[in-house]
Amino acid sequence: MERHFDEELSGLKSQLLKMSALVEEAISRSVKALVERKAELVEEVIKSDEVINMLEIEIDELCLKLLALYQPAAVDLRFVCSAMKINNELERIGDQAVNIAERAREVIKEPLLKPLIDIPRMGLLAQKMVKDAIDALVNKDDALAGDVCRRDDEVDSLNNQIFRELLTYMIEDPKTITRAVELILVGRHLERIADHATNISEDVIYFLKGKNIKHHLEDQ
Amino acid sequence: MVIEIQNSKFKIKNEKEEKIEKDIRISIRDLNIWYANTRAVKDVSLDIEKNKVTAIIGPSGCGKSTLIRAVNRMNDIIPGVKVKGEILLDGENIYDEDVDVVTIRRMVGMVFQRSNPFPKSIFENVAYGLKINGFLRKKEIAERIEQSLKDAALWDEVKDRLGDSALDLSGGQQQRLCIARALAVEPEVVLFDEPCSALDPVATARIEELIQELKEKYTIVIVTHNMQQAARISDFCAFLMLGELIEFDKTDKIFTTPSKKVTEDYITGRFG
Amino acid sequence: MDIRKTKEFIGFGVLKLAAVIVLLALFTILYFVAVRGIKVINWEFLTQMPRSGMTAGGILPAILGTFYLTICAICFALPLGVAAAIYLTEYAKQGRLVRIIRIGINNLAGVPSVVFGLFGLAVFVKFCGFGISILSGGLTLGILILPTIIRASEEALMVVPRSFREASLALGATKWQTISKVVLPNAVSGMLTGSILGIGRAAGETAPILFTAVTFYSVRLPRSVFSEVQALPYHIYALMTEGTHPEAQIPIAYGAALVLVSLVLGIDLIAIIIRNRFRRRKKW
Numbered sequence: 001m002e003r004h005f006d007e008e009l010s011g012l013k014s015q016l017l018k019m020s021a022l023v024e025e026a027i028s029r030s031v032k033a034l035v036e037r038k039a040e041l042v043e044e045v046i047k048s049d050e051v052i053n054m055l056e057i058e059i060d061e062l063c064l065k066l067l068a069l070y071q072p073a074a075v076d077l078r079f080v081c082s083a084m085k086i087n088n089e090l091e092r093i094g095d096q097a098v099n100i101a102e103r104a105r106e107v108i109k110e111p112l113l114k115p116l117i118d119i120p121r122m123g124l125l126a127q128k129m130v131k132d133a134i135d136a137l138v139n140k141d142d143a144l145a146g147d148v149c150r151r152d153d154e155v156d157s158l159n160n161q162i163f164r165e166l167l168t169y170m171i172e173d174p175k176t177i178t179r180a181v182e183l184i185l186v187g188r189h190l191e192r193i194a195d196h197a198t199n200i201s202e203d204v205i206y207f208l209k210g211k212n213i214k215h216h217l218e219d220q
Numbered sequence: 221m222v223i224e225i226q227n228s229k230f231k232i233k234n235e236k237e238e239k240i241e242k243d244i245r246i247s248i249r250d251l252n253i254w255y256a257n258t259r260a261v262k263d264v265s266l267d268i269e270k271n272k273v274t275a276i277i278g279p280s281g282c283g284k285s286t287l288i289r290a291v292n293r294m295n296d297i298i299p300g301v302k303v304k305g306e307i308l309l310d311g312e313n314i315y316d317e318d319v320d321v322v323t324i325r326r327m328v329g330m331v332f333q334r335s336n337p338f339p340k341s342i343f344e345n346v347a348y349g350l351k352i353n354g355f356l357r358k359k360e361i362a363e364r365i366e367q368s369l370k371d372a373a374l375w376d377e378v379k380d381r382l383g384d385s386a387l388d389l390s391g392g393q394q395q396r397l398c399i400a401r402a403l404a405v406e407p408e409v410v411l412f413d414e415p416c417s418a419l420d421p422v423a424t425a426r427i428e429e430l431i432q433e434l435k436e437k438y439t440i441v442i443v444t445h446n447m448q449q450a451a452r453i454s455d456f457c458a459f460l461m462l463g464e465l466i467e468f469d470k471t472d473k474i475f476t477t478p479s480k481k482v483t484e485d486y487i488t489g490r491f492g
Numbered sequence: 493m494d495i496r497k498t499k500e501f502i503g504f505g506v507l508k509l510a511a512v513i514v515l516l517a518l519f520t521i522l523y524f525v526a527v528r529g530i531k532v533i534n535w536e537f538l539t540q541m542p543r544s545g546m547t548a549g550g551i552l553p554a555i556l557g558t559f560y561l562t563i564c565a566i567c568f569a570l571p572l573g574v575a576a577a578i579y580l581t582e583y584a585k586q587g588r589l590v591r592i593i594r595i596g597i598n599n600l601a602g603v604p605s606v607v608f609g610l611f612g613l614a615v616f617v618k619f620c621g622f623g624i625s626i627l628s629g630g631l632t633l634g635i636l637i638l639p640t641i642i643r644a645s646e647e648a649l650m651v652v653p654r655s656f657r658e659a660s661l662a663l664g665a666t667k668w669q670t671i672s673k674v675v676l677p678n679a680v681s682g683m684l685t686g687s688i689l690g691i692g693r694a695a696g697e698t699a700p701i702l703f704t705a706v707t708f709y710s711v712r713l714p715r716s717v718f719s720e721v722q723a724l725p726y727h728i729y730a731l732m733t734e735g736t737h738p739e740a741q742i743p744i745a746y747g748a749a750l751v752l753v754s755l756v757l758g759i760d761l762i763a764i765i766i767r768n769r770f771r772r773r774k775k776w
Contacts, residue, residue: 003489003490005489071448072488073447073451073475073476073487073488074474074475074476074477074478074483074484074487074488075484075488076488077475077476078476078477210476210477210478211477292662294658294661294662297657297658297661299585299586322664322665322666323664325661325662325663325664326663326664329662329663330658330662332655332658332659332662334655336653336655336656336658336659337659338656338659338660338674339678348660348663348665348673348674349663349664349665352660352663352664352665352666352669352673353663353664398659401659401663402662402663405663405664
């Protein structure tokens with residue numbers, strides 16, 4: 001049976017999609033600003049974050065409205081609650097993108113420390129994770145969501161690799177410390193983005209399966 | 221830090237073990253009920269815990285009323301009803317041949333869909349159950365009436381007019397009077413058959429509040445077609461469809477993560 | 493005029509006319525009896541014995557006779573009828589047997605009253621040996637009104653809401669406690685109303701008592717239930733068909749008729765009062 005509530009739910013879903021598209025764009029632009037040393041992209045990222053923040057409030061209000069008016073249960077309840085959490089995660093990813101853009105603004109003022117290879121890779125990975133997590137939500141694909149969770153390790157190890165590499169630069173030549181630290185922070189921001197994407201995937205799995213897989217509760 | 225985590229793990233385990241030793245008051249075993257030739261209840265088995273509210277939900281005609289009426293053998297008065305299976309009340313099968321149905325009904329009280337006070341005074345309504353069960357001393361009757369009216373959260377509203385006709389009360393008050401009447405004979409279990417279906421939201425809220433308080437003393441089974449109501453007041457929830465028990469679990473589980481698709485479709489209103 | 497309105501007008505007109513005719517007939521009878529009867533009615537007429545071969549004096553034995561017969565019929569038929577109704581509605585398994593019993597009772601109500609008279613003569617007067625007496629007549633009248641009482645009582649029992657019975661049974665009451673403490677108190681008004689209307693009818697019957705209880709002329713009041721009595725309906729009949737002084741007898745007959753009609757109307761009035769009294773109290 002088609003319910004009026006279903007229309008509202010698909011409205012919520014498309015809002016989340018819109019938000020996710022903006023966030024993915026922000027990640028890609030912030031990394032691009034750093035790699036291609038484009039200062040104008042930094043400002044674009046900061047500006048788009050305002051839109052993301054507005055959207056977060058909108059989605060929050062929509063979720064509250066749906067909870068109050070429809071008192072959803074079971075799968076509907078899980079969807080609305082997951083949407084609230086995912087909304088929050090996306091906004092935090094947006095903030096991380098701004099952080100990366102701000103690092104980029106500092107980094108591009110100085111000469112290049114080393115050719116950037118791992119950071120763009122990491123950026124792409126993180127961006128793909130966000131995209132896949134949201135796709136898993138939209139397509140109700142719990143396998144994809146599980147896959148996103150596993151990819152987090154890849155990003156983590158890349159981050160460690162970047163850190164160790166930059167550490168050797170700093171030990172060799174303390175003058176590189178400022179620039180290296182900026183890059184280490186970028187790596188860290190990207191790693192955080194991947195964590196948020198993982199959280200989203202976990203919420204998606206809870207929505208789809210009703211199972212909480214956070215903090216590896218299952219393994220215990 | 222590590223020790224703490226281990227402790228909390230330990231706690232989780234302990235809780236799970238406690239769940240196994242639950243205190244069961246009513247145990248329904250392979251229950252089948254026929255009306256003439258239609259089987260209204262099919263192979264239903266479920267355990268009802270002591271001092272808990274167990275809700276029975278399901279679409280109209282799913283057999284939920286028939287099931288609850290089987291627990292105090294009220295189906296006996298309907299001609300052509302056949303019951304097969306067992307209902308154990310504190311371990312004793314109430315359908316055994318040597319069991320006195322009158323005793324069962326005294327131990328298992330019932331509140332009906334439409335409030336049905338007798339056309340007598342408020343006092344006489346509550347006193348009725350006591351009198352037919354052989355309570356004759358006036359003082360004792362008066363005390364019991366006061367207590368049951370208090371338990372039913374009606375005392376303050378009627379204490380000055382116990383002699384008035386029960387039919388002068390409002391719908392919600394009448395239903396609480398019926399609850400008081402059922403409580404007066406001190407049953408162990410109280411069955412509610414859609415007790416709020418004829419009441420406005422405020423009166424409904426009062427009855428719901430009351431049911432929550434009553435579970436301290438009684439074991440409660442409630443049939444409701446209002447799912448929000450089942451969610452609000454019950455600890456356990458049984459979902460029935462076409463006479464079959466589809467799912468029986470803790471209410472929070474049923475309303476967040478039901479394990480059957482049919483249950484989910486029903487409680488999210490996708491049914492049909 | 494609109495055709496539908498015309499039809500409605502004609503329809504209502506016919507119905508109204510029917511009602512008017514019925515009322516007219518009733519009032520004509522009452523007027524006729526009252527005008528002719530009132531002339532002879534006085535205190536003496538109601539309290540004296542008949543004199544001079546029924547051409548003078550009062551009708552006391554006939555009034556008392558009707559009274560005794562009615563009381564006897566009530567004492568017999570009311571408990572039996574109510575008990576039968578309780579059995580049929582509350583206890584008996586609703587099946588073929590009960591249906592047959594119900595059909596039997598309804599047919600009993602359709603039997604001509606003179607047949608009851610013959611039955612009374614055969615069974616009570618002859619077989620039981622009660623002779624022509626108040627007892628025989630009363631029992632015969634009782635059987636005559638039994639179907640009315642049973643049907644009235646059954647209906648009164650059936651309108652007591654099932655929810656009352658359920659509430660009582662759910663409190664641990666036995667079936668008998670439920671019937672005696674909840675069902676009967678709520679059915680009693682309906683039972684009484686129906687029964688009294690039946691009794692009113694019995695008081696006016698002639699045929700059933702014709703062979704079983706009445707005597708044409710008696711100068712003594714009945715001494716026991718085994719005495720013959722005079723009764724108003726039969727008294728009227730006798731005055732009009734027997735005797736040698738019609739000019740003196742006919743006015744007395746009208747007087748007796750007025751008394752009988754008043755009696756029956758009085759009984760019906762009591763029934764109406766009881767019904768209204770209880771109806772005001774019940775709200776379910």
